[in-house]
Amino acid sequence: MDRRSVEWLLFVASLLWCTTHQARLTVSPSFSQLFEDDSVSLSCEEVDRSAGWTVRRNTTKRQRTQCGVGWGQQAGSSCTISYVDPHDSGVYWCESRRGSTSNIISITVVPGGAVILQSPVLPVMEGHDVSLQCKTEDSSELPADFYKDGSLIGTEPTGHMTIHHVTKSDEGVYKCHISSRGESPPGWIYVTGKTTSTPPPTFTSSPPPSSTSPSSHLWFMLLLHLVVFCPYVISTVLMASLHGHRPSGHDLPVSMVMTSPTQTEQGLYDDLDDITTEHHF
Numbered sequence: 001m002d003r004r005s006v007e008w009l010l011f012v013a014s015l016l017w018c019t020t021h022q023a024r025l026t027v028s029p030s031f032s033q034l035f036e037d038d039s040v041s042l043s044c045e046e047v048d049r050s051a052g053w054t055v056r057r058n059t060t061k062r063q064r065t066q067c068g069v070g071w072g073q074q075a076g077s078s079c080t081i082s083y084v085d086p087h088d089s090g091v092y093w094c095e096s097r098r099g100s101t102s103n104i105i106s107i108t109v110v111p112g113g114a115v116i117l118q119s120p121v122l123p124v125m126e127g128h129d130v131s132l133q134c135k136t137e138d139s140s141e142l143p144a145d146f147y148k149d150g151s152l153i154g155t156e157p158t159g160h161m162t163i164h165h166v167t168k169s170d171e172g173v174y175k176c177h178i179s180s181r182g183e184s185p186p187g188w189i190y191v192t193g194k195t196t197s198t199p200p201p202t203f204t205s206s207p208p209p210s211s212t213s214p215s216s217h218l219w220f221m222l223l224l225h226l227v228v229f230c231p232y233v234i235s236t237v238l239m240a241s242l243h244g245h246r247p248s249g250h251d252l253p254v255s256m257v258m259t260s261p262t263q264t265e266q267g268l269y270d271d272l273d274d275i276t277t278e279h280h281f
Helices: 003-019 214-244 254-258 263-278
Strands: 023-028 033-035 040-046 054-059 073-075 078-081 090-095 105-110 115-118 130-136 144-148 151-156 160-163 172-178 187-189
Touching: 023 090, 023 105, 033 115, 040 054, 054 078, 105 115, 115 172, 130 144, 130 172, 151 160
Parallel strands: 033 105
Antiparallel strands: 023 040, 040 078, 054 090, 073 078, 090 105, 115 130, 130 160, 144 151, 144 172, 172 187
C-alpha cells in the first residue's frame, strides 16, 4: 500500500471516529436567558453511552470546569443548577473522556429586577414559528419593543411576539425593551435549513485543536519504532559480531591439532580458555 493510500485511510478513520462519538446538549427550560435564582437542567443526549459524557462550561471566572466540581449537581450525563446567579453566565457543552464535544450553548443570568428575552437556546428549523417573550421577574405582561440587529421590528402590548415561518434571514441578534423596567441582554437566534440532518456548526469559546497531517503522523510512528527497536537491533548485531570473531577448534593450525602440547603451551592454552570464557556473551 503506498503512502497516499495510507494517508487517505487515516483521514477516513478520523472522520468515522468524530461522527460516531457525539452527543447533543439540551437545556430545560430551553431559554438562553434566566433570572437569578432560577433552576436549569442540562443533559447530554448520548449516541455512545460508554464514552462517559459530562457537562462542562466556560465562564468569566473559570475555564473548562466540569459539573459537580464547584458548581451544579451531576447525575450520570445530566447536570442541574438549582439556583443560578450571574457567575453562571457562560457557554456550556458536553465532553467525553476521549475529548469529543457536543454543540455549545450560551446561557446568560441577569440579576433580579432586570428584563430578559426568552428565546430558543437551540437552533430553530426553517419554516417553524419562533416565540419571543420580553419578561420581568414578576411576570408582568407589559408593552415591549423588540429589536433585531439593533433595528426596531415591532411593539407588542403584552410583551409577546411570534415570528411565523422563520427563514435564514430571521437569524440574528435580538433584544427587547420595557420602558418602565429596562432592556434585556442581547441573544442570538439560529435558524437551520429544512434539509439539514445534523446540527449546524457550533461556536466555541476556545480555539480548535491544532490539526496534524497524516504524513506527520506516519513520520512520528516511524520515529517511534526506530527509538523502540533500534537498541535491540544494535545489540543483536554486536553480539553476532563478537560471536563471529570467537576462536573455535576448526580455526586451530594443523600442527597444534596433530602434536601434543608442552607444559608451557598447555598453560597458555588454559589461559586462553579462561579469557574466552570471561568474554563469552
